[in-house]
Amino acid sequence: MMPAQNSAPLFAFADADDYQRLRDLLEKAGFLDESILDAIGINDLPSLESDHPLLLDRTAGGSVLHTLIRLFLMEVPVEADTFAQAIRPMTPESWLQSGLVRSHNGQVAAAVKLLPFRNLILAFDLPAMLQTPQRSQYVMGIGGSTITLSQLTIRKPSRQTLDLGCGCGVHAFLAAQHSQQVAAVDLNPRAVQLAAFNARLNNISNVDCLQGDFFGPVGERKFDLIISNPPFVISPESRFIYRDGGKEADSVTRNIARQAPRFLEEGGFCQILCNWAEKGGSDWQQQMAQWFEGSDCDVWVMRSESLSPAAYASKWIRHTEFSDEETEFSQRFHQWLDYYERLGIESFGAGLITMRRRAIGPNWFRADESPERMIGPCGEHVARGFELQDFLETVREDRALLACRLKYSADLRLEQQFTPSEQGWKVTGSAIHLTKGLAFRGNSDTFMANLMIHCNGRKTLQELLPDMATALKADPAKLAPLVCQLIRKLVEQGFLLPAGQ
Ligand SMILES: C[S@@+](CC[C@H](N)C(=O)[O-])C[C@H]1O[C@@H](n2cnc3c(N)ncnc32)[C@H](O)[C@@H]1O
16 A cells, blocks of 8 residues: 655655665666666667657566666656565655655656766656646756756866756766865755755765855855856746746846856856857857956857757747647747847857956957867867967967977877779868867868878977978968968867977
8 A cells, every 4th residue: 555645745855864775776776877778778868758669568577677767767657566666675655755756546656757867866857747837847857958068067176166057956966076065056946956855865965055046045155167057048938947037038148147257266167058149230259259248257159059030949849848739839939939030139049158267368259160079078178178279369470379389189080082083093082070079070181181290299380381381382481371370270179289288
């Protein structure tokens, strides 16, 4: 017999030892990223949704792991007895009281999602909550934006870190591994409760979960790192606290960017994953530059996408509206488009803003397209982008740049394409790319390939010029400005580095 259900889930165990018991239970069952996937023979967690019938079959064995997967990953109820067996030595009462599960007609169903992610176990809301009257309080889990920000976070040792809009706490917990103390702030009390539960479940003691409006709860504290995946979606709605900032256009993100410098230690970084409105009249880079005027920060904006109003509205409406009712979609869609037209928004940029406080200016601003691929953790590549831009600021004169020794990155690869012809194989193209982190890629030609190969850190660019000029039958003096222009781009993207770095 299952006990009666507690009507107010607290996301807390009454017995403090239950956190350790639950952790032990999940670990023993193999409820970790890799082992789960191995156990049910799928490639990645998203396949859980697409391969539902197959997974029902693969989890029919009734092991503890199968029961946990059915409950928390597939959201399939299990028999009360099976559940009670699976969670031993814990009791069904403690699970019900904590708000992790609910019972109905002799079955137990998940009340939250429980997902393994990067050696953490995280509880957050079930997507079905988006269709209920409580939807505005929905606490999101691991979305695409979560994964992107976690990959791009600069993971240097930090004394104080701030996660703004922490949701279930994922960024705060990842940052806790390289921070002395982390403040995790969210306006949604449900998110703060879930984050606090997750902190205890993962035995993390250096994260404070605070409820409030962005910087409100942290007083005068200063941080070495501020990270935020804010409610950045630009729309006329205020339906979901996790999605809609509730202010006009991109004001929510802009306000975070404007306030952040006051909370940053000198040299500290603030990283915001977000969307911004691109209006007519000037290019997007100029518009973004205005956000940071007088900020005392060096800023790098990496744009990963720019969408038309129609594509943007459709993408975000489909995120939360699952109904097949086309008129419902259409009404909302036109309401969103009218709003964009009223505000004069022509496109929507998406990407990462990274700010570094440097009060002794002058500060630099850089805004460009991000690479198509990001391979593995990219935080150190973002930090290196700042060092490279600092270097480029010191060699703005061609003469200064030509006096430098540069070396190609160890991650650089040169590719040549050969095409068959009557006369044999001919080189018909070449490309360069990086194999790690911000994996920039670009077309290359013989000149560029030669330049890269010769940049082995031993000769200055000035010393390399005569050989290049001879190969190209060009005048070294005329070649110099072209070489410098090209070199600056190659350094910016991390293909070439100052020798010794
Ligand atoms: C896009 S979600 C990000 C959640 C989580 N950090 C992640 O990356 O998966 C945005 C979060 O910001 C929170 N939020 C919305 N408005 C806020 C505000 N004014 N102050 C603090 N947090 C806010 C939402 O409750 C939500 O948890």
